Amino acid sequence: MLTRCPACDAVSPDPFFSLPGLPVHGTAVLPDPQEARAVPVGDQVLVLCERCGLVFNRSFEERLLDYTGHHEESQHHSPRFAAYAEEITKDWLTRFDLTGRDLVEIGCGAGDFAAALLAAGAGRVTGIDPHFTPGRVPAELAGRLRAVPEVFAAPMIETGTAAVVCRHTLEHIPALATFGTEVVAGMRHGGAPLLLAEVPDLGRILDEGAFWDLQYEHCSYFTPATFGGFLSGLGFDDPAVRTTYSDQYIVAEARLGTRPAEPRVLPDEQLGALRAACHNFADRVGQQVGRWRAWLAERAAAGDPVVVWGGGAKGLTFLNVVVGRAGG
Secondary structure (H helix, E strand, O other): OOOEOOOOOOEOOOOOEEEEEEEOOOOEOOOOHHHHHOOOEEEEEEEEOOOOOOEEEOOOOHHHOOOOOOEOOOOOOOHHHHHHHHHHHHHHHHHOOOOOOEEEEEOOOOOHHHHHHHHHOOOEEEEEOOOOOHHHOOHHHOOOEEEEOOOOOHHHOOOOEEEEEEEOOHHHOOOHHHHHHHHHHHHHHHOOOEEEEEEEEHHHHHHHOOHHHOOOOOOEEEOHHHHHHHHHHHOEEEEEEEEEOOOOEEEEEEEEOOOOOOOOOOOHHHHHHHHHHHHHHHHHHHHHHHHHHHHHHHHHHHOOOOOOOOOOHHHHHHHHHHOOOOOO
16 A cells, blocks of 8 residues: 655545456456456555645555556547547647657557657657567558667667657556656656656546546546646656647646756645545545446336447446446
8 A cells, every 4th residue: 555645755645535346457358258357456545645736546556467468558549539649749740840850658558659650750769668569560660660668767768869758658657756757867868858748637537527537557647737746846847738638638748957856745725626626526426326326227127228338448447336346
């Protein structure tokens, strides 16, 4: 159990929400129902840090995760998501003069976004991810897309790197401060001045009561204010932070400064609003789950078939909370 905030090391207070018995993987592709039912489960016990505002899973256990099998995390089969990836890559390359430049993507997954960066005009991309092997690099991108199938370390950012991209990775990192410090050290090592980062937006999850967006693999959750504060605390100068993709994601564009890293304290007014939103979320989810369970019971009594659209991570959490073994 985490007793201190992984971002600023403050003592963690009592949790405000929990989902016990949640499957630990939302992207695992399994051959049959028996193996699916045997997936390990873990508890998501959410705590709000009263210093920096990070929300994190106090009960996260990294040892439960196993990525050696078949996992499919890509969203690029979705035309809408592919269009978003094309839009943001073109925007970044244009505004930050990255056309023809060398980039590094930390936590590149299957390499789809790295390929989108190349399609937008990047010169060369190094994708760093333990599960991104050279065999996953499309033949037409050989020579421009390099796979580094390892856990990130600072020396992997080579001299001449124009920017570091880190999308949907930080929410998976239990030792946030340590990882962030390593990223900064790598950027200084390679002379990379710019970080382009993206994470899910906790603010939207809280506002909408979107409990289906909570994943065991996500051990850290940010709002725009806390994400900007986290990056500032690592030594980035005034990160530009905004929400994108119908406010589902937070994008930060941050230039590395020269001052030493120092954890940021969320202002009292913002912390108070976030604290209220967290506790309102817990109340709202309880009501939502009750309504869904009653509705499903009515459908079952009437003999109506029910189909849940979306068999990915969101659908997995929804079903496990509403009709499965998780809930609370």
